[in-house]
Amino acid sequence: MLPVSLRQVSKRYQLDSIDVPALGNIDLDIFPNRFTVLSGPSGSGKTTLLNLIGCVDLPDSGEIIVAGQKVQALSDNALADFRLQHIGFIFQNFNLLPVLTAYENIEYPLLLAKVNANERKKRISALLDAVGLSEKSKHLPGQLSGGQRQRVAIARALATQPQLVLADEPTANLDSHTGAAIIALMRQMQRELAVSFVFSSHDPQVLAAADDAVMIRDGQITEIKRSAEVV
Ligand SMILES: Nc1ncnc2c1ncn2[C@@H]1O[C@H](COP(=O)(O)OP(=O)(O)OP(=O)(O)O)[C@@H](O)[C@H]1O
Numbered sequence: 723m724l725p726v727s728l729r730q731v732s733k734r735y736q737l738d739s740i741d742v743p744a745l746g747n748i749d750l751d752i753f754p755n756r757f758t759v760l761s762g763p764s765g766s767g768k769t770t771l772l773n774l775i776g777c778v779d780l781p782d783s784g785e786i787i788v789a790g791q792k793v794q795a796l797s798d799n800a801l802a803d804f805r806l807q808h809i810g811f812i813f814q815n816f817n818l819l820p821v822l823t824a825y826e827n828i829e830y831p832l833l834l835a836k837v838n839a840n841e842r843k844k845r846i847s848a849l850l851d852a853v854g855l856s857e858k859s860k861h862l863p864g865q866l867s868g869g870q871r872q873r874v875a876i877a878r879a880l881a882t883q884p885q886l887v888l889a890d891e892p893t894a895n896l897d898s899h900t901g902a903a904i905i906a907l908m909r910q911m912q913r914e915l916a917v918s919f920v921f922s923s924h925d926p927q928v929l930a931a932a933d934d935a936v937m938i939r940d941g942q943i944t945e946i947k948r949s950a951e952v953v
Pocket residue numbers: 735736737742743744762763764765766767768769770771922
């Protein structure tokens with residue numbers, strides 16, 4: 723099953739009386755267990771596309787199927803549950819809750835998903851270990867570096883064992899050395915856990931790490947480069 727399939731998807735924004743076309747008639751398949759990057763100039767529609775794939779926003783027309791589910795068929799509540807179960811999110815500004823420790827930030831989606839205490843503890847310990855932060859589990863985000871915060875965010879995104887992880891410019895607020903380490907970590911986690919990752923990025927380092935690169939310009943896909951064999 724494809725993690726994501728879009729057919730003839732269009733999205734416009736209404737800004738005061740101005741109609742802003744953001745995406746036009748997009749057809750896109752995201753393949754399973756691959757690292758896909760959405761790339762294009764500022765304003766080309768990357769975030770809009772990521773928000774549609776992440777079921778954060780709905781298209782004006784066309785069809786979006788995520789993990790076999792037509793997302794437009796779901797009510798708002800069902801969509802929120804669906805996101806929690808199937809999709810992990812990583813943001814450029816990390817979006818950690820400042821009053822919660824690293825451990826508690828990772829635990830948060832597990833509490834929402836009603837995962838039991840033993841299983842929570844097991845998963846969080848394994849994830850803290852995988853992202854190299856076992857020693858920092860009691861630190862608040864304000865006591866961590868940018869790279870360490872993004873590691874916590876990666877662990878949080880993977881905690882619910884989603885099929886799909888989405889990241890909007892995950893290295894934008896990191897220096898290039900830390901960004902490279904974060905990309906390597908995400909690549910490793912993506913392979914180990916056989917998850918599909920979809921990123922938006924301007925960062926050539928992120929593009930270089932991709933299996934599939936989707937080039938976007940003016941709300942249209944101009945090219946899809948699939949670098950390795952398609953399973
Ligand atoms: N909430 C909104 N209201 C009105 N117009 C919007 C809104 N969000 C995005 N747009 C417009 O839609 C188009 C696509 O924006 P989008 O944020 O998807 O681009 P992007 O490729 O992610 O850009 P960047 O790389 O700068 O983040 C742009 O013309 C933008 O100005």
